[in-house]
Amino acid sequence: MRRYLRLLALFARTELQFALEYRVNLLLEIGQMLIVVVTSVGAVLILYAYTQAMNGWTLEQMIVLLGVYYIVQGVEELVLQPSFERFMEHVREGTLDFILLKPISSQFMVSFRHFQTVQTLQVLVGVAITVYGVARLAAVVTPATALAFAVTLVCGFVLIYALLLVLSTFAFWFVRVDNLLAIFWAFIDAGRFPIDIYPGWLRVTMSTVVPVGIAVTVPAKAIVGLVDAPTLAAVVAATVIAWVVSRAFWKIGVRSYTGASA
Amino acid sequence: MIGVYRALAVQQIQIMLQYRVATFLYALFSFVRPIIFLAAWLSVAASQGGRLGSFQRSDLAAYYALSILVTHLTTSFDFFEFEWEVRQGRLSPKLLRPLHPLHYAIVNNVLWKVVTAAMVIPVAVLVALTFGARFHVGPIDIVLGTVSVVLGAALSFVFGWVVASAAFWTTRVQALVHFYQRTAFIFAGQIAPLALLPGPLSAIAYALPFGYMLGVPTDILRGAHDVTTSLLLIAAQAVWLLVAAVLYRIVWNAGLREYSAVGA
């Protein structure tokens, strides 16, 4: 376990060095990210210029939700997206062999090898927005709701990770699966609003097929105590199942790649 | 000229057939965002008794259903390919041919929109039906709206190329495009119909070119304006198109000088 953490730090550090060498790019990317955040917050403010609450979501709750959205999307773009994209390249070019020959979990190497370190900023911005929102909601936040928030946030990460792992694993059979991931990116955009504002079919899609709805909406609800114990239990259970299934699927993929089950 | 276009079209269709999945996937981005913001506005309207200013729920649905179509017809997407061409030196052979590189892009643009409309139109219809859109459209609105959509597409296309031409000077077109697209996100009519932008934002939107690429054609097409207003807005589109065209000529010519000076 400690070796894995040390490796993770090493991966991040080397890529940070790389990013720091291209300062202009770095500054431009930081600028772009700030523009995205400002415009997205702007979009929310424009909507709330007409109302006090959307589907029961107050502006403060909405700010928390937006913060969580940036945390989730930030983590995903920080490490999962660059790593899985590189993994597909490895499959296309046959360099995955090198990873399979390392005395270390190949799933770990594939999932967390590459970082877009600049996205750390997106995560930090997300944290800042969340903290600001929570501070304004201070009256209703209790240790219990804070715990529920933390638990559901972790579940959200795992759910999204599991989905991305499954989608990427398809690369073992179909060489071009970038397209599957493109669908995911298109949908993740919808996570910026609470899933309960969407019509039924989209809500179902966003809580099952593309779990970004759960990953963002549920923690934002949990912090104000709007997630009851059974829902919490269900989310945790779904997360465990998703983790087990995705891991099993990855192993099947590797076995098929090495001809063990052809 | 028609012969040239036909030849280019045949070539482009073959390329699209080869990448058919990707071809249709990019069309996803035409409708995901309008649906998101339609849902958001409907829930805002619901909290206000179903009415926001001049908009009823059915008007919001009509606006966003149509904006799916208009977004699709007025996108421009040549930035990154052009940057790639410049950087890889692929532009040079194109410049040697007796045909302005813009023509390839026009064929590409129009063809992609026509082909993928097969996917986008059903989605727009579905959204209109499920969200209960109501249109107050006369024949004159359709005629003016069509003109406005064509102008909007041309405006977006030419402006896109002004931005893309930055590739002559910098390898960081991406940052510029991003800034351009995020400004459009606020002011083009994506996050809100132009009339719903609060305070001075609405006036700013009408002063900038972005609204004329999406919000204005959508409004005209759904019959939101009387004929005089529509004609005025179309005139404004024409003026912006002219400005964009002049800008493009200046930037392109200066860029070519830069390009040949560097000797790529």
Add this chain to the structure above:
Amino acid sequence: MTELVVDVHDLTKVYRVHERSEGLSATLRSVVRRSFREITAVSGISFGVEAGEVVGFLGPNGAGKTTTLKMLSGLLYPTSGEARVIGHVPWRREDGFLRGIALLMGNRTQLVWDIAAADSLRVLQEIYGLPEERYRSTLRELTELLDLGPLLGKPVRNLSLGERMKVEFAAGLIHSPRVAFLDEPTLGLDVSMQSRIRGFVAEHNRRSGTTILLTSHYMDDIVALCKRVIVIHHGHLLYDGPLGELAQRMAPYKVITVTLHDGAGSAFLDELGTVVSREQGVVVLRVPRESVAERTARIVRDLEGSLADISVEDPAIEDVIDRVFAGAAVPPRS
């Protein structure tokens, strides 16, 4: 008898390939009922390699060399047969096995493109859990042998192909594997870089005693490095033995070179063997091995006056190999 580092028995790999026919209807049909074709890439090969040996794998493209290396390195499951590499069954990919082997491929890189090679090496140190001291001394040795000094700090994408290959070797050998599988390590390199890499492999083998299994298109690699070669063709093992005896065993002929003072009697040579070339009074003949003595005697006797020089040689390794792979030579099964 020392313990075998690589021990292979009856190793076989059969690929099932999805057959695709052209045309839309055929494609649609194949979705419902897939037809498979079986391709035997490696067919019942057996051999053993002792510690410290350098063994060359020879064979044309598609002979089964890479498939064999992939099975021995644990990347592919065989269809049948057994193999043990440093005491492990490779395809179980046990920790102890993975720490003891290395695979290098000339046309693929394990280095991360955008970051400095030194950083990639650090990551490998962490992955293999190499103690700092050992890591440094191995790296120092590799740096010296490969002249890596100026290369390690540069991003990999700024290295030339040859430089990258040197770093690739460092990355592959940083954990001091007991066995290294080298698949076309000199592919695409210029002649001088090829010979530098060869020199390195030989020196590394001499110093550390690493067992090396090598495939290469370049005969020079094999000649320079391998005392022993294994020839594979269509998945079958055709020859396994010393490089020096390859020609003798695989080519049932020798080459007689006759130099004549004038053109006289050169027509007579056509009856004695297959004339390979004939220019400016030098005639090269291919003669069946068993009749070499008798034919040479006849040439000396009958051409007496016009004969300036005569030599008898084994054919060049390249020619032997070419003829084997073209199906011209009959492999003697021992």
